[in-house]
Amino acid sequence: QKEVEQDPGPLSVPEGAIVSLNCTYSNSAFQYFMWYRQYSRKGPELLMYTYSSGNKEDGRFTAQVDKSSKYISLFIRDSQPSDSATYLCAIASGGGADGLTFGKGTHLIIQP
Amino acid sequence: NAGVMQNPRHLVRRRGQEARLRCSPMKGHSHVYWYRQLPEEGLKFMVYLQKENIIDESGMPKERFSAEFPKEGPSILRIQQVVRGDSAAYFCASSASAETQYFGPGTRLLVL
Numbered sequence: 001q002k003e004v005e006q007d008p009g010p011l012s013v014p015e016g017a018i019v020s021l022n023c024t025y026s027n028s029a030f031q032y033f034m035w036y037r038q039y040s041r042k043g044p045e046l047l048m049y050t051y052s053s054g055n056k057e058d059g060r061f062t063a064q065v066d067k068s069s070k071y072i073s074l075f076i077r078d079s080q081p082s083d084s085a086t087y088l089c090a091i092a093s094g095g096g097a098d099g100l101t102f103g104k105g106t107h108l109i110i111q112p
Numbered sequence: 113n114a115g116v117m118q119n120p121r122h123l124v125r126r127r128g129q130e131a132r133l134r135c136s137p138m139k140g141h142s143h144v145y146w147y148r149q150l151p152e153e154g155l156k157f158m159v160y161l162q163k164e165n166i167i168d169e170s171g172m173p174k175e176r177f178s179a180e181f182p183k184e185g186p187s188i189l190r191i192q193q194v195v196r197g198d199s200a201a202y203f204c205a206s207s208a209s210a211e212t213q214y215f216g217p218g219t220r221l222l223v224l
Contacts, residue, residue, distance in 0.1 A: 006154075034212060043116075043203055043215040044155070088155065099145060099157030099168060100205075100213060 003027055006089055006103025014111050019076040023089035023103045026070065030091040030101070033065050035074045038086045038105065047087075048074065079110045114139065116206050116216035117186075124222045131191040131198070133219045137206030144187040145205040145213060146179055155203065161187060194223045 006023045013019055021035075032051045036044035048063040050056045056063045064073040072091075076083055086107050090100040117136040125131050137144050146158040160168040161181035172179065176194075181187040191198055201220050205213035 036215070041220075043217045046212055046214060049212045090155075099160055099171060100147075100155075101157070102147075102155040104154040 003101050004089060004091060004103040007106055008104050010107040010109055012109040012111060013079060015079060015081060017079050017110075019074075019079050019083070019108060019110075021074040021076075021087050021089075021106050021108070023072050023091075024070055025072070025091055025101075027093075028067070028070065029093045032092040032094070033063070033072050034090040034092075034100070035061075035063055036088040036090060036102075038088060040085075044088055081110045081112050084108060084110045116204055116214055118204050118216040118219050120219060121217060122220050122222070124224065125194050126224050127195055128193050131194050131221055131223075133189040133191075133202050133204075133221070134186040135189070135204030135206075135216060136186045137204075138214055141206035141208050141214075143207045143213075144181050145207075146187075146189050147203045147205065147215075149201040149203060149218075151200070158189075191221075194221075196223045199223045 004025045035048040037047050038044045050063050053065050053067045060077045062075040086105040088105045089103040092098055092100050116138055119134050142162055144161045147155045148158055149155045157171040159172050159179045164183050176192045178190045199222050201218045203215050203218045205215045207213045
């Protein structure tokens with residue numbers, strides 16, 4: 001079983017829709033959860049960082065963590081064509097001071 | 113406020129040559145991480161360094177790969193005697209103590 005599972009997509013939705021992206025993980029030692037956005041041939045860009053179960057909101061983005069189910073989600077409201085990218089979940093056991101374990105990424109396409 | 117800098121952005125090497133990839137962390141960041149992204153694969157952690165110290169190299173291949181972060185100057189990822197399987201995007205990330213990691217634009221290595 002892989003440490004982090006993430007559906008690679010592609011996920012195609014119309015502009016304005018709510019997008020739900022998800023990852024599952026297997027090791028309960030992981031305590032820190034991040035979402036990165038990566039445009040084609042660019043470096044990953046940090047979107048959200050959280051270390052507790054529950055929701056964290058930042059603008060149109062909401063990160064949700066359920067440690068009991070080992071399930072993390074990213075919601076994007078009012079999706080826009082510029083949101084089209086690959087979204088990577090990342091997890092760590094020691095905050096930023098250790099190597100991150102990434103999912104393979106979900107390729108998201110927002111149709112105008 | 114410059115972000116993480118990497119150079120070169122693109123590097124072409126023939127089999128058997130050496131590749132040197134450079135990374136300058138964000139100002140004030142003393143933690144550097146290297147990741148590799150193979151085609152159709154997720155980001156994989158390779159090594160975590162602080163100034164003059166390798167903290168975690170659990171993701172580094174045992175042969176041909178080495179990394180350093182000297183007291184002065186950028187962090188270097190060195191690949192000796194490159195093979196075609198080394199063709200990938202190599203990303204550097206940096207963080208302040210126990211904080212989130214910020215990624216550079218990457219170096220795309222092509223081995224002919």
